[in-house]
Amino acid sequence: MSVSVEVDAPTTNAELAAWVREIAALTQPDRIEWCDGSEEEWTRLTNLLVEQGTLTRLAARPNSFYAKSDPSDVARVEDRTYICSEREEDAGPTNNWIAPAEMRQTFGELFRGCMRGRTMYVVPFCMGPLGGEISQLGVEITDSAYVAVSMRVMTRMGDRALRLIEDRGAARQAGESEGRANGGRSKRDHEHSDFVKAVHSVGAPLESGAADKPWPCSSTKYISHFPETREIWSYGSGYGGNALLGKKCYALRIASVMARDEGWLAEHMLILKLTPPSGETRYIAAAFPSACGKTNLAMLQPTIPGWKVETIGDDIAWMRFGDDGRLHAINPEAGFFGVAPGTGEVTNANAVKTLWGNSIFTNVALTDDGDVWWEGLTDEPPAHLTDWKGRSWTPDSDEPAAHPNARFTTPASQCPTIAPEWQDPKGVPISAILFGGRRATAVPLVTESLSWEHGVFLGANVASEKTAAAEGKVGELRYDPFAMLPFCGYNMGDYFGHWLKIGRRPGAELPRIFYVNWFRKNADGQFIWPGFGENTRVLKWIVDRLNGEAEAVPTPIGLLPGDLDTDGLDLSDEDLRTLLTVDRDVWREEAALIPGHFDKFGAHLPKELWEEYNALLDRLG
Ligand code: PEP
Ligand code: MN
Ligand code: NA
Numbered sequence: 001m002s003v004s005v006e007v008d009a010p011t012t013n014a015e016l017a018a019w020v021r022e023i024a025a026l027t028q029p030d031r032i033e034w035c036d037g038s039e040e041e042w043t044r045l046t047n048l049l050v051e052q053g054t055l056t057r058l059a060a061r062p063n064s065f066y067a068k069s070d071p072s073d074v075a076r077v078e079d080r081t082y083i084c085s086e087r088e089e090d091a092g093p094t095n096n097w098i099a100p101a102e103m104r105q106t107f108g109e110l111f112r113g114c115m116r117g118r119t120m121y122v123v124p125f126c127m128g129p130l131g132g133e134i135s136q137l138g139v140e141i142t143d144s145a146y147v148a149v150s151m152r153v154m155t156r157m158g159d160r161a162l163r164l165i166e167d168r169g170a171a172r173q174a175g176e177s178e179g180r181a182n183g184g185r186s187k188r189d190h191e192h193s194d195f196v197k198a199v200h201s202v203g204a205p206l207e208s209g210a211a212d213k214p215w216p217c218s219s220t221k222y223i224s225h226f227p228e229t230r231e232i233w234s235y236g237s238g239y240g241g242n243a244l245l246g247k248k249c250y251a252l253r254i255a256s257v258m259a260r261d262e263g264w265l266a267e268h269m270l271i272l273k274l275t276p277p278s279g280e281t282r283y284i285a286a287a288f289p290s291a292c293g294k295t296n297l298a299m300l301q302p303t304i305p306g307w308k309v310e311t312i313g314d315d316i317a318w319m320r321f322g323d324d325g326r327l328h329a330i331n332p333e334a335g336f337f338g339v340a341p342g343t344g345e346v347t348n349a350n351a352v353k354t355l356w357g358n359s360i361f362t363n364v365a366l367t368d369d370g371d372v373w374w375e376g377l378t379d380e381p382p383a384h385l386t387d388w389k390g391r392s393w394t395p396d397s398d399e400p401a402a403h404p405n406a407r408f409t410t411p412a413s414q415c416p417t418i419a420p421e422w423q424d425p426k427g428v429p430i431s432a433i434l435f436g437g438r439r440a441t442a443v444p445l446v447t448e449s450l451s452w453e454h455g456v457f458l459g460a461n462v463a464s465e466k467t468a469a470a471e472g473k474v475g476e477l478r479y480d481p482f483a484m485l486p487f488c489g490y491n492m493g494d495y496f497g498h499w500l501k502i503g504r505r506p507g508a509e510l511p512r513i514f515y516v517n518w519f520r521k522n523a524d525g526q527f528i529w530p531g532f533g534e535n536t537r538v539l540k541w542i543v544d545r546l547n548g549e550a551e552a553v554p555t556p557i558g559l560l561p562g563d564l565d566t567d568g569l570d571l572s573d574e575d576l577r578t579l580l581t582v583d584r585d586v587w588r589e590e591a592a593l594i595p596g597h598f599d600k601f602g603a604h605l606p607k608e609l610w611e612e613y614n615a616l617l618d619r620l621g
Contacts, residue, residue, distance in 0.1 A: 010034055011162060013169040015193050016139060020122055023141050023199055028113045029120035035148055037158015045145045053214040054146055055360070059370025062357035066372060067146065068388050069239060069363055070215040075405045075468065076241040076248065076290075078486050080221040083253070085490065086228055092491030093600045103224055107233050110203070110220065114235070117206025118143040124162040124195070125155035127251050127318075127332035132425025134264075134320050134330045136255065137165050138196040140245045144216075147200060147243050150360060153335040153409050155246045169194045196230045196254055198245035203236040225249060227257040227489050240337050240362070240407055251316045251332045253489035259318070260490060260498050263505075268483045269317035270298040271329050271428065273419045274539055277306035282543055285317050285329055285511070286434035287459070287483040291405070291467035293518065293531075295338045299350035299417050302536035304565065309536070310419035311350075312428060313412075314338065319430060325509040327502075328427035333412065339468075340364050340406040342376040347532055350417045351408075352377070359410040363388040365401035374402035404468035432542055436516040437464025437480060442586050443517040445529055445579040446538045448545060448552060448559035452503035455513025457612035458558070460496050461594060465519075479597050493604025500606055514542055515558070520579055528575045537565050555582040556619035588620055 007024050009017035024032055046065060049055040055065040083091035084100040091097035121142050128135030151157045203218030221236035232249045234242055241248045255266035269285040288294050298314040313331025322328045343351050364372045366386040373382055387393040387401045412418055435458055449455035459482045466476045481492055488495050503510060516538060518531040541561050544550030551562030560580055594613055598605050
């Protein structure tokens with residue numbers, strides 16, 4: 001017998017109230033709680049999570065917590081991630097597809113009673129500055145308090161977002177009655193609801209009296225997106241990218257579909273503000289695959305005197321054309337969900353400073369005095385730790401103390417380099433877009449594209465060695481176009497076409513496109529380029545190019561620096577040659593891989609990209 005809970009829906013938005021009732025009837029939670037985003041709520045929920053054993057309060061950092069996940073639930077599950085478009089072709093060859101009707105039937109069964117014994121949290125949120133024109137609204141229903149508190153860090157969550165949803169609903173209704181009076185209706189207002197609907201369950205109902213686990217989850221997992229109806233359904237995982245549905249699921253997969261339909265861009269990009277000694281500020285966006293250093297570049301400490309880098313965002317950029325014809329970008333997020341291992345004083349001191357408090361750490365190691373540690377935080381590991389699986393750990397242990405994909409969840413506002421305008425609802429005008437990945441071979445330190453179309457060709461050919469951010473074998477090379485392979489909500493061939501279309505917009509003042517690679521290795525397998533703060537030297541060349549002040553050398557693959565500032569760097573002539581020359585034989589081999597990559601998209605691959613490919617072959621001779 002199904003016990004129905006009292007569904008009191010404290011909202012004036014009838015659609016939201018009805019949807020919450022519908023999901024509650026399906027999932028049968030014991031209680032429903034509407035999250036208001038207050039500090040009182042955060043304190044109550046984090047206390048509850050500590051009581052349940054999900055979180056451990058850190059003695060060493062104020063208002064901060066440690067979580068260790070189930071060892072099977074540590075990363076995004078790309079093979080369980082689905083784009084459920086009406087037509088399989090619209091999901092494209094790089095996404096998993098299940099027909100929406102079939103997926104809905106599966107979910108109808110999986111979600112039936114799945115929140116029994118649990119609290120259902122209703123989490124209204126806004127992606128982007130509150131009330132901004134580029135910003136978007138959503139509501140996540142979840143049975144995980146860990147997700148609810150994490151959403152408070154990562155998004156503008158709670159009452160303020162709910163009010164915006166209600167305002168929008170009221171405005172739409174007013175428009176509808178006006179439309180009826182005029183005998184017509186505007187299409188855009190009626191196609192979609194006032195907010196994106198996102199349903200999440202850890203998939204572990206509690207039978208009455210049963211004890212909960214610290215990290216409930218299920219071995220059955222589905223992370224599913226319905227692009228036509230702008231819905232997200234996620235089952236079985238409590239981990240970040242699978243469960244914090246505002247982030248990858250909404251701000252990239254669903255938003256990329258919105259962006260296609262409405263003429264803007266939703267991208268897997270950091271946004272940084274760069275101020276040279278001249279004072280002429282530039283904003284740069286950069287797309288690298290997960291765990292390739294977006295957070296580090298966004299918070300970089302320049303090594304060239306007089307240069308300043310500030311942070312707008314570290315993972316996602318939404319860009320729209322302004323009246324000035326330029327692309328203006330916002331960071332839709334309010335926090336950083338960063339990879340902890342490798343984040344330290346040398347690699348990213350600003351991230352370390354950001355983490356002073358109000359943070360959640362997942363799958364890192366615990367010190368004996370109630371702090372966190374991970375590989376790379378300090379050169380010397382502590383003599384004793386509790387590892388991410390809860391085992392006693394010493395430097396002699398065989399396994400790393402932190403999981404390689406251990407994460408911090410921390411407010412962006414705490415970042416010492418956060419730019420004052422990071423929450424400007426109008427966004428910041430982008431001057432340059434960088435693509436890149438991890439490539440031990442072939443790919444130079446920096447290449448400038450020959451045109452927008454050539455830049456799109458470079459983006460379409462981003463390839464990178466796999467990291468721990470997704471399940472699978474680390475180190476293997478895979479094409480990851482625009483660093484969007486796991487995040488594009490529709491056919492990637494059409495996505496390339498969308499980028500080309502953006503470039504044809506009348507009056508557009510487009511950013512210039514560059515390709516960077518910090519990860520080139522020498523014959524001994526060591527990184528050649530020092531990276532991190534020294535990457536300012538590459539940013540400097542890029543800015544000089546934008547200002548028409550730097551020399552560039554034409555090569556078959558694009559324009560390379562004629563005069564990179566390497567003063568004071570310990571780089572041999574041979575190292576520099578390796579970083580800044582194009583080996584035609586190696587590049588003929590690289591080019592030979594492209595048809596296999598492009599052919600996957602069949603007729604969806606824009607002909608302009610085949611033309612770029614043929615032009616590359618011609619230039620290689
Ligand atoms: C995640 O894995 O949860 C996530 C946010 O992905 P990424 O590593 O791309 O940031
Ligand atoms: Mn990412
Ligand atoms: Na990940």
